[in-house]
Amino acid sequence: MAIIEVEDLVKTYDRKVAVDGVSFTVDEGEIFGILGPNGAGKTTTVECVEGLRSPDGGTIRVDGLDPRRDRAELRTRLGAQLQQSDLPDRIRVGEALDLYASFYRDPADWRELLARLGLADRAKTEYRKLSGGQKQRVSIALALIGKPKVAVLDELTTGLDPQARRDTWELVEQVRDTGVTVVLVTHFMEEAERLCDRIALIDAGKLVAVDSPAGLVSRVDGEQRVKFRPATPLDVTLLADLPEVTRVERHGPQLIVTGTGNLLHAVTSVLARNQIVAADLRIEQAGLDDAFIRLTGRKLSE
Template sequence: MTSPAPATGALSETATGPVVEVRTLRKSYPGPRGAGRKVAVEDVSFSVAPGEIFGILGPNGAGKTTTVECLAGLRTADAGQVRILGTDPQQHPEAIKDVVGVQLQEAELSPRITVREAMRLFASFYEDPADPDELLALLDLVAQRDVRFSRLSGGQKQRLSIALALVGRPRVAILDELTTGLDPAARRATWDLIERVRDSGVTILLVTHFMDEAERLCDRLVIIDHGRVVAEGTPAELIEQVDAERTVVLRLAAEDVTRAVAALDGLPEVSGVAAAGRRVEVTGSRRVLFAVVQALAAHDVVPDDVATTARTLEDVFVHHTGRPYEEPAADAITKGARS
């Protein structure tokens, strides 16, 4: 039998139970011009274990930001339950203030404030803050201590946002669309940083619409679409569930294509063979690569190149929703479109 959640604002100190719990969360907003209410989140449930990087993945408008804003106590849910360390953040926001750090997608600072001033200001909000200088060193911002916010690059602003989210020594960090608008090099550097933060003992709730980011960083995740959870698990588990068929792509000498197709077509492990020029694509069961190699060797066909195409979280999204996953264009990303 499950113990009831604390009725007061006291935080749970258990190290084994979930750090974050969301059960049948629902949130709606008034529609335009009296058109009824627009449901942003409908029946969302998940839990986060201590020390995880847990992802909330989905396209813009899926309900990701609304979900974490309810968790952070910034919005009031219409129905359902949310718990952080056993406490309802909407009923007792004061109880989670010092244990939850939040980096929101649309957060901005005064353009004239320096990095050092921002860190000292945010540190003053807490009884026992982290050392601002140590955080700046961790986040590679020492050289920018006296730089005004308006003069920082996109990557530096993102790192500062993380530093401000961590200055209160949180046990949980909510990071919303952290790499939005960053170039590839800055994104990879930010990924490394997130892993270092997790390794320091902070549980991370990562909101993202980037498939590669979720696949690289997340221990577990939920995929949300139209306000509902459509899939949950580790990236590997989710991909494995839809990866019943494998694809092998061969590049052959022109004179070997016909013999290769004849050798492969009709094998029990092969469901399809398609040739285009020197390229032959073979689909089949999970043993299709082994079958292809054996069949080609038996017919003395040596390919110039052999490659397998890996499934991704995008395939998982397509499997569960029946439509392609569309990441927003770069200009939309940099404008910080809400999700």
């Protein structure tokens, strides 16, 4: 069932169109990704959903509410983690959670929340002394303190090191497992691919596609590449004659075999029959990156 419905959303700043007729729905209980390059209109889109900006056109419903008209009620059902939003330097983590908890009629137990986010021993630490990953976790905690049905997380892992990023991903999955619908804004392919049930691809203010990560990838040709170094010399026509193979290239000692279907099996069968050992065998498949390039005609710059 859809908990968020966005239809024909338009938002203009001065004369620049930031969001141009975007429509999508988010189902209850899923992690929904909004993916696109910087400046594509992702943040503007979710800020309209959060009721922080009023759209110039289109309609939005969040759990049946109009984000602008029913602002007050929306605030109790939607938690937001904003891009670049700090706390006062000297506020302690526990104080911040306790304060924000007091804003809601029926808040979560903030001590339990901190424990769940791995911050139990940081309750008395001043905000300025936290690491980047810890600050992000506090930010998630504040977005969840009001027991929201929907949590919007904007550029959650930007600026985090790889380990902190992976830890944060696990957290997001845990949040979803507690029944919260998550809207995740990101410009990291890997993040979207790993976390999202469905993804809205946005480019230059327009919606390019909405699909599951696998669905988006399948829109690109099923072309694959197998790379390896044969231990003994190999007659490349053996490979080139295979029906699955479209092209064989030689780069020094390395062979690159491009093709479709069950390419890997076909190639390794030939190698086995000729008793050739393949070193450094690698297979490359199309990913979200390729899907993005195919769908928008340009690279998602990171």
